[in-house]
Amino acid sequence: MSTKSVAHSLLTDEERAFQDVVQKFMDKHVRPIVADMERDGRPPAELLKKMGEQGLLGSFAPEEYGGGGGSLMTRAIVAEETARADAGLDATLFVNMSLVARHLIKRGTEAQKQRYLVPLIEGTASASICLTEPHGGSDALSPKTTARRDGSDWIIDGSKTFITNAPIADHFLVFARTSGENRRAHGGTCFIVDAGTPGLTVGSPLKKMSLRSSPTAEVFFDSVRVSDDQILGEAEKGFYYMLEGLDLERVFEGASNTGIAQACLDLAVSYSSERKVFGQALSEYQLTQDKIARMATGVEMSRVMFYHLIRALERGEEVTRAASILKLYSSEAAVEASREVVQVLGGYGLMEEYPAARLYRDAKHHEIGAGTSEIQKIIIARETYKDAAKSR
Numbered sequence: 001m002s003t004k005s006v007a008h009s010l011l012t013d014e015e016r017a018f019q020d021v022v023q024k025f026m027d028k029h030v031r032p033i034v035a036d037m038e039r040d041g042r043p044p045a046e047l048l049k050k051m052g053e054q055g056l057l058g059s060f061a062p063e064e065y066g067g068g069g070g071s072l073m074t075r076a077i078v079a080e081e082t083a084r085a086d087a088g089l090d091a092t093l094f095v096n097m098s099l100v101a102r103h104l105i106k107r108g109t110e111a112q113k114q115r116y117l118v119p120l121i122e123g124t125a126s127a128s129i130c131l132t133e134p135h136g137g138s139d140a141l142s143p144k145t146t147a148r149r150d151g152s153d154w155i156i157d158g159s160k161t162f163i164t165n166a167p168i169a170d171h172f173l174v175f176a177r178t179s180g181e182n183r184r185a186h187g188g189t190c191f192i193v194d195a196g197t198p199g200l201t202v203g204s205p206l207k208k209m210s211l212r213s214s215p216t217a218e219v220f221f222d223s224v225r226v227s228d229d230q231i232l233g234e235a236e237k238g239f240y241y242m243l244e245g246l247d248l249e250r251v252f253e254g255a256s257n258t259g260i261a262q263a264c265l266d267l268a269v270s271y272s273s274e275r276k277v278f279g280q281a282l283s284e285y286q287l288t289q290d291k292i293a294r295m296a297t298g299v300e301m302s303r304v305m306f307y308h309l310i311r312a313l314e315r316g317e318e319v320t321r322a323a324s325i326l327k328l329y330s331s332e333a334a335v336e337a338s339r340e341v342v343q344v345l346g347g348y349g350l351m352e353e354y355p356a357a358r359l360y361r362d363a364k365h366h367e368i369g370a371g372t373s374e375i376q377k378i379i380i381a382r383e384t385y386k387d388a389a390k391s392r
């Protein structure tokens with residue numbers, strides 16, 4: 001299932017060929033099992049392994065750790081095409097590859113890369129990133145989870161919630177306050193904690209409206225003992241690493257949202273071309289064409305912007321304001337497209353046997369996860385005033 005898009009001219013020949021491989025993989029190995037994954041609440045381990053074997057997980061990672069040594073764009077291509085097939089699977093891979101693997105590549109020691117990064121790239125392990133807490137996620141620099149020195153070790157106490165992959169994670173990146181005041185970036189430390197470490201427990205999978213094939217749970221830390229070599233990067237700098245990664249995280253969110261919106265458009269076009277009402281195909285009516293035109297506009301605008309921002313990130317440019325604009329716009333476009341595809345399908349849109357209902361449930365997640373729409377608006381306005389002040 002290929003898509004004609006004005007943005008594809010921004011890809012190299014190699015990236016276009018890679019996209020073709022990813023699309024074929026999704027058709028053959030993912031689309032047929034989406035309902036099973038939603039029922040089981042997790043992707044099968046063999047699927048992640050197969051993706052690893054085919055180079056679809058670590059396409060962007062250094063070759064010395066089993067990666068493909070390709071562009072950041074290859075990861076975005078996998079994100080878009082995975083979300084187009086199943087947004088839950090995309091959420092699991094988003095955490096494994098776009099967040100945890102990327103942090104490990106950037107800050108991990110050689111031993112940490114061998115132990116944690118290589119299995120993520122192979123698809124033989126999963127991971128979680130633990131930031132959000134029960135008392136609030138938007139105010140991410142005010143965790144109640146702490147780590148204190150005990151001899152040469154650290155002791156972590158606290159709890160995290162809404163943690164993607166927690167029920168299947170082999171290791172957890174845990175952000176804890178080790179000094180300093182709330183709302184301050186200094187004084188946070190990121191620890192890598194293995195599943196099964198005494199004192200670390202994972203709650204039952206949370207029942208959720210969205211992303212049902214991606215398991216989510218609470219994680220509890222009760223005097224969890226970790227050593228210095230389990231710190232990612234340097235102590236006290238963990239929140240800086242988290243903040244540094246936000247632009248890229250939001251640009252990848254743009255890729256996921258484009259995939260969901262494209263899936264809505266695909267379904268709306270095929271269904272409306274077949275379904276007859278009052279003796280004519282639904283696609284013949286201008287009220288349907290209005291929906292298709294709006295959906296296609298949202299898809300193209302989101303895709304052009306995320307491609308453009310991936311290229312900017314590859315050049316090392318700072319894209320804070322634009323990344324938040326992309327996250328806000330593309331999530332709203334995906335939510336609108338998911339609402340419209342349900343409408344196009346009429347009663348069948350509400351039946352779980354069609355993907356429209358799943359798309360509707362999944363799209364909504366992206367106005368909340370990885371920084372809510374309100375937080376994106378706050379950033380866009382703040383950065384806009386900042387730019388205006390500079391040019392005065």
Ligand SMILES: Cc1cc2nc3c(=O)[nH]c(=O)nc-3n(C[C@H](O)[C@H](O)[C@H](O)COP(=O)(O)OP(=O)(O)OC[C@H]3O[C@@H](n4cnc5c(N)ncnc54)[C@H](O)[C@@H]3O)c2cc1C
Pocket residue numbers: 095128129130131132133135136137138139161162163164165208210211216365368369370371372373374375378
């Ligand atoms: C399925 C799922 C998976 C997730 N996976 C992870 C994960 O793997 N790791 C992780 O750490 N977190 C994860 N999260 C957490 C997610 O990042 C948070 O839900 C999100 O950041 C919002 O935090 P909150 O839910 O605590 O809402 P709150 O921060 O309590 O916000 C509640 C409401 O207040 C609004 N608000 C906040 N500040 C302002 C303001 N200044 N003005 C006006 N309104 C405001 C918000 O936009 C929101 O609408 C996940 C969440 C979900 C739903």
